[in-house]
Amino acid sequence: MFDPTATETLPCGGMGAVTSQPTRPAARRRRASHSLESVLTEAVAILDDGGGSALTFRALAARLGGGVGSIYWYVSSRDELLDRAADFAMADVVTAIEPVATDDPIDDIRTIAIATFDAIVDRPWLGAYLMRDTVVQTNSLQIYEKIGQNVMRLGLTPREAFHATSAVVGFVIGTAADMGQELPxxxxxxxxxxxxxxxxxxxxxxxxxxxxxxxxxxxxxxxxVHQDVEQFCAGLELILAGLKLQAAG
Incomplete structure (x- = not known):
């Protein structure tokens, strides 16, 4: 149940270094003095402060101290900027889940899901842009891949594994976005x-x-009297219990 006043988060998540490559500029475009990392760092800061509507090329250029044209060295459109900024915000999750590998794939899926949820829930804008374009959103794709690899360990068919992984990712992103909505x-x-x-x-x-x-x-x-984090964990456990039953069948 959506609680628009929730403030609880789980102890993980954050921003880290970007792993994707800048878009190739047009032949006559002059190289900007800042970096893709600085562009995305400021873009995320704007999104954290004002949400998706606040991120414009003009606002970003003002924070970077340059012209609007310089941003086009790194991204070709506002949609690409939003996709890359969302992915940039997930970099620390990729680092955190990389060593996750126990004997129990269900436990590992749970760990990755909670880490992903925690990274999204404090950023009301983030859930709307994750997994929109996995060509540029390499961090998001790695999280999906990591969950999927653990689902594969359950011995499911390709169709079952696809549906199961999508169910986990969809629940995590959707619930976190719902619980992280802007407060009244x-x-x-x-x-x-x-x-x-x-x-x-x-x-x-x-x-x-x-x-x-x-x-x-x-x-x-x-x-x-409910608590949102408890509600999220209960829903996740229902999905994981279903995965166990499907694997056992």
Whole structure:
């Protein structure tokens, strides 16, 4: 259940060095004085501060101290800039999960999924751009590959492995993006804290017609006290339990 006031995160994630290569410039383009890493570092900073709408070539050039034209040395469009910035933000996850290798593939999938979730949940903009273009998003592709390699260890068919890996990745990215949505202004301003905001939302659910919303009334007391990270972990365990059953069959 989406909780727009959630602030819990898991202890992993962050920004690191980019692993992808800059786009080849046109023949007459003069080389910029900054680097792809500096471009993406500032792009991520803008996205962290203001979300996807805040990242423009003009805003980025102002932070870099150069002209808008210099950015085109590294990216050909705003979409490519967003894709590369999102991938850049996942570099530390790739480093963190590289040594993950135990005797239990389910445990390894869990570890990688939690590390990926943690990197996304604190950045409301990030989930919308991950895995959009795996040609340039090499970090995202490596995370998908790492999960997939562990799914392969379960002995599933190619179709089953594809569906299973996609289910894990889709759940992680979708849930993290949902839980990381921008907080309501009343919470951001300090007018309301999380507990009060959640209590008000729960009361609105209690006030619904129980004949029309029997499920809402059935779970509303759980919603009133839930923690988002606990909810994410419970959902992940359901997926992993299904993988175990499929592998055993």
């Amino acid at each position: 202004e009343a919470v951001l301003s300090g007018e309301l804290d999380r507990d009060i905001y959640l209590a008000r939302a729960a009361q609105q659910w209690r006030d619904l017609d129980p004949d029309q919303f029997p499920f809402i009334h059935y779970i509303v007391e759980e919603f009133a």
